[in-house]
Amino acid sequence: MKSFKLSAEAALKRLKVIVLWLVVMSVNTTVAQFNNSIIVVDSLTPVSLKEVVVIGQSLSTKNILQHKLLSGVENYLESMPSVGMVKRGAYAWEPTINNMNTERINVTIDGMKIFGACTDKMDPITSYVEVSNLAKAEVSNGQQGSSIGNTIGGSMNLVIDKSELGTDIQKLSIESGFETNNQLRIIGADASVANKRYFFDIDAMHRKAENYRAGSGEEILYSQYSKYNISLNGGVYLSNNSSLSTSLIYDRANDIGYPALPMDVSLAKATIASIAYQQKKLGAFTDWESKLYFNNITHIMDDSKRPDVPIRMDMPGYSDTFGAYSQLNLFKFKHHFSFKWDAFLNNSYAEMTMYPNNSYEKAMFMLTWPEVMSLDTGLFIGDTYKLKSGSLQFNARINAHQNTIQSEVGLSSLQIFFPELSKTQIRMLSSLSMVYQLRFTNWDHSFGLGLGSRAPSVSEAYGFYLFNSFDNHDYIGNPLLENESSLEATFSSTYRSNSSKVKLHGSFFHMPNYIIGTVDSSLSKMTFGADGVKRYENLDYARLYSLGAEFELKQGENFKTKSSISYHRAIDSEGENLPFIAPIEYNFEGQFRYRGYQFIASVQGAGTQIHYNSQYGEDQTASYTILNTSLSKRVYLGANQLHIRFGAENLLDTYYTTYSDWNNIPRMGRTLFLNLSYQL
């Protein structure tokens, strides 16, 4: 929305800057996705393998790839080929990369580490930002994402949308949206001022939705939500060479229903703040940036609206993170080096109080996250070396990771299961990867190899009786887990011409010491109605394969199609299926432009889930196909412009659920939407 304020020239200028940046700084092939045309890139330029989805700018660019302008952040992310979403309702979807979820991926906001405060993953980081906060999201596969931290599956960095210092802008815009299915109301506004010395941005957005209805009309109880978000950015030049900038996001959601879970959330709140110093040149180095940041997350669960819970519970969770990083680049001969130091300190605390229906019995109290302090510091070095036709990229990272159980009660509770357990555990984590890229006029190929490792998450290592409603087990953390590691191989081949693009890509992950919960029948359950207790253990290994193809075709200036198909398969060392792995999925989209109107129609679907595992609570998910469509028009009113978009999602009102819907919660049925953006 921010950039909706941009005039057409400014938008074009920004587009040019981005394209230039792409070509010069070797950013990525998805520029094709950004400006919606297929580009043959200079064959001597190395191309980064990141996938990028433009979020803020999508309002001002003429070619919008999203059906809805005011989609949630998750809808934008979900449009990326390697990103999936685990859904527990209409709000706060959990992103996955390469079918790997929160523990195995690294999600940051402008490079800042943030950890959710929910023991049940009701609050992924992506739920604490709005589309008005973000310029774009960058996703890297596997170890290619190691510049922002240790990871197995990949990384996702959400880039905050800020005005550029040195530009001359004064803008104001308002946005509004409505959807029929769940009576979703969206209202937002933002303003920016920038000149040669400073810039200042402010934006605010509010969403409120009632229960949604699945295909064919069934009302999904407890699927309502309401959210406010406000953000401020500011920056000032200190000299010709240096600047200081700051950013603040405050996000607050209330009365959020999670229809797939036995509990809801009364409050999910985040304050995300940072201050950064930038210097263009430092001796032979360039683009020096140092940032200090802090974020605070509060998450309060609530079962007061559920009529039939066996026992009432209070479950608040808190997560605070302080962090810093400093990074710079060096261009020397044919090398482009990047160096980064980063560190964070996180404190995670969650508790549970159970109130028996019989008021004579005492309430029971447990620390579900025993005030775990995680201290992590790392060094990253990357080098891209230009070859005659292509490039060779190396990335290396090393981290020291320390966890301390600060609560004595928490420590002694865990010592029941692990008598030898000490207060502090220290781990060393590392990542090493290389990518060989071959580039020709119409073709490029890349081959990558990587090695990586990750520490167990707070839940995996220190969680105490965390109930998982998917497989109906209580989970106990295991602080003695080995680091999970991975060995990966990736390839991609892309053909581009002025009117078409074909891309084939694949990846293979071999993951020794794969961490997953396994049944421990010697332990007794805590949760009423649970089937038993699982403890996190290291499997010998697990393997994940994926294959995908993408096609783009352009006919003239006005017609374009995009389609993709993907396949994933994952098994453990015993040959058993891993949970939450996608069946064959496909997507086809056609875009047609005529006299300022833009029409989009898309078909999305998946095959029957053949490989599932009932030990993890899965059953077979049926195949489905849905149809979406939208029409938009930009109206110029003097110097102002109004962008109107309306359309339908799940036009045929199909009842469906996917492999990644928690407890088979059905997706939304037909919804009609109207989005308006007015730019002054």
Ligand SMILES: [Cu+2]
């Ligand atoms: Cu929660």
